[in-house]
Amino acid sequence: MTIKRDNILNVSLELFANQGYVNTSTSKIAKAAGVSEGLIFRHFGNKEGLLDAIVAIGTQSIEDYTTELLNENDPKKIISQAIDFPVIIMKENKDYWQLVSSLKFQSPEIAAKYHNTEIFKQLEEILEKAFTKLNYENPEMEMKYLFLTIAGLSSMHKQNKDEEANLNLVNFIKSKYIN
Amino acid sequence: MTIKRDNILNVSLELFANQGYVNTSTSKIAKAAGVSEGLIFRHFGNKEGLLDAIVAIGTQSIEDYTTELLNENDPKKIISQAIDFPVIIMKENKDYWQLVSSLKFQSPEIAAKYHNTEIFKQLEEILEKAFTKLNYENPEMEMKYLFLTIAGLSSMHKQNKDEEANLNLVNFIKSKYIN
């Protein structure tokens, strides 16, 4: 029975994502989760151990989505789904995604520990192959360009809450690749 | 004569940008600037007053660049220079740009205070007019798309230190608009 442990994890994710990791104290978490502060350290050792646990949970669901893309063969579908990536992620893992984006601005030590290039290496390869299949002149550059766009879409989704406008832009970008 | 005041400003910009605002204490700043901690509060009132002063200085040089664009008439040159925006800004105002980007991840109060849509409103208008002049089918969407790309270029320049690769990508994107 670890309802309180789950409480700590859920509350921490929300607070770390929206208030910042450095700006969120363990006493704040304890109060919001309705537990004693000591319990946080009983379960996770220290504040960074708590962050580790949260990030590990969120990373899994992201990886599930990229492996889905690995099984897709149609290059146009791959590109289309890659553009959808931020939309889907932000819908189901908003706090996690926000947390991961924020970590590089919290402290240099935290930034160094969680800079997650590995997760995206796969996605880069898949996209470059898709552009090669479609006979683009410069597949590597096209991939980098699209990757840039996807990164931009992610940060836009964080800020802009007008979901219809976001979807319009996503479809506009798709129309550049699929006609 | 306020060498020490300037010292505080320079050191704070660097520390806030690279270590994070919340993660940078006033005692750290005092030590790095070679002044007593009290002097920070004598000059700037409180920590947020110091942040205000730093942001105000940096904002000026950004505005100088956008007003330069206002005097340009050739739409292709406008688009080209807009794509160059992150390159130029990052070269001369790297720490400031990094600081501004990081503020939305420090604390909700700080994020709300410094979300600077105003600076970019002008740039958005200029770009949309440029696309209209060039008879693009959907100038507003094109502007949003390019704006997304520029935002992506900014975050890329922060992380990727391979300047040649960055410039290659910038030129590749330019070639999409100017042939």
Place this chain on the structure above:
DNA sequence: TATAAAAGTGAGTAATCACTTACAAAAGTA
């Protein structure tokens, strides 16, 4: 040169930080 204003310091402040410890309640197991 006398005086007022500005710049600068060092030793404080209460509050908060991450974290520990000693102990109690609950749950699992024999």
Place this chain on the structure above:
DNA sequence: TACTTTTGTAAGTGATTACTCACTTTTATA
């Protein structure tokens, strides 16, 4: 039921936080 392990708490710890205050030094001005 007896005993061990896990889960939980309350009250602390020293260090650090942003900030203040009484005071001295430097600079500008008359």
